[in-house]
Amino acid sequence: MATLRLGDTAPDFTAVTSEGTLNFYDYLGDGWGILFSHPADFTPVCTTELGTAAKFKDEFAKRNVKMMALSVDGAESHKEWIKDINETQATNVNFPIIADEDRKVSDLYDMIHPNADDTLTVRSVFIVGADKKIKLILTYPASTGRNFYELLRVVDSLQLTANHKVATPANWKHGEKVVVSPAIPTDEAKKIFTKGVEEVKPYLRLTPDPTA
Numbered sequence: 055m056a057t058l059r060l061g062d063t064a065p066d067f068t069a070v071t072s073e074g075t076l077n078f079y080d081y082l083g084d085g086w087g088i089l090f091s092h093p094a095d096f097t098p099v100c101t102t103e104l105g106t107a108a109k110f111k112d113e114f115a116k117r118n119v120k121m122m123a124l125s126v127d128g129a130e131s132h133k134e135w136i137k138d139i140n141e142t143q144a145t146n147v148n149f150p151i152i153a154d155e156d157r158k159v160s161d162l163y164d165m166i167h168p169n170a171d172d173t174l175t176v177r178s179v180f181i182v183g184a185d186k187k188i189k190l191i192l193t194y195p196a197s198t199g200r201n202f203y204e205l206l207r208v209v210d211s212l213q214l215t216a217n218h219k220v221a222t223p224a225n226w227k228h229g230e231k232v233v234v235s236p237a238i239p240t241d242e243a244k245k246i247f248t249k250g251v252e253e254v255k256p257y258l259r260l261t262p263d264p265t266a
């Protein structure tokens with residue numbers, strides 16, 4: 055198994071999930087995807103994460119992003135756990151959770167880090183673009199629940215920078231000023247970014263979010 059890196063093609067797979075057997079690429083269609091792993095069913099942090107993810111589904115859908123979760127427990131266990139998640143998090147888990155009992159997908163995506171835990175998956179996140187390339191990799195320990203606002207924010211940045219010659223600064227959120235790509239000279243930038251270009255330094259030029 056080779057280490058996956060940004061820009062690599064996300065490996066395709068077919069897996070049993072809480073919503074039946076699914077092929078990853080077919081599930082994503084021509085949209086974006088978030089594949090994220092959980093250490094185990096019936097654990098507290100994972101329960102809050104999956105409830106939160108369900109509440110974010112509409113926001114991800116607006117961005118043409120579908121979610122698929124994973125844990126190494128079985129599909130029947132997932133279905134029982136989903137009942138608890140829905141009850142305790144006041145939501146409706148509405149995306150598939152892979153039942154990766156044979157660790158096939160976990161191994162494919164290197165989600166088991168033996169020096170952290172040799173059987174359970176860590177909290178991995180892979181954001182996959184419409185071109186099936188890996189755009190973002192995040193790895194959290196079992197003890198830290200992820201920030202789904204951050205995942206939405208990153209999707210906004212990835213989709214903006216895929217379509218415009220900009221980058222996004224620290225703590226950027228949709229609608230805030232963005233950074234002009236360093237490859238574009240300021241004279242040219244002023245023609246491209248008709249909302250205006252503010253030259254703080256020759257290498258640091260700001261412009262309003264072109265999509266806001």
Ligand code: BEZ
Nearest residue numbers: 093097098099100196197
């Ligand atoms: C949890 O999801 O709460 C959890 C899972 C494994 C280890 C620690 C916490």
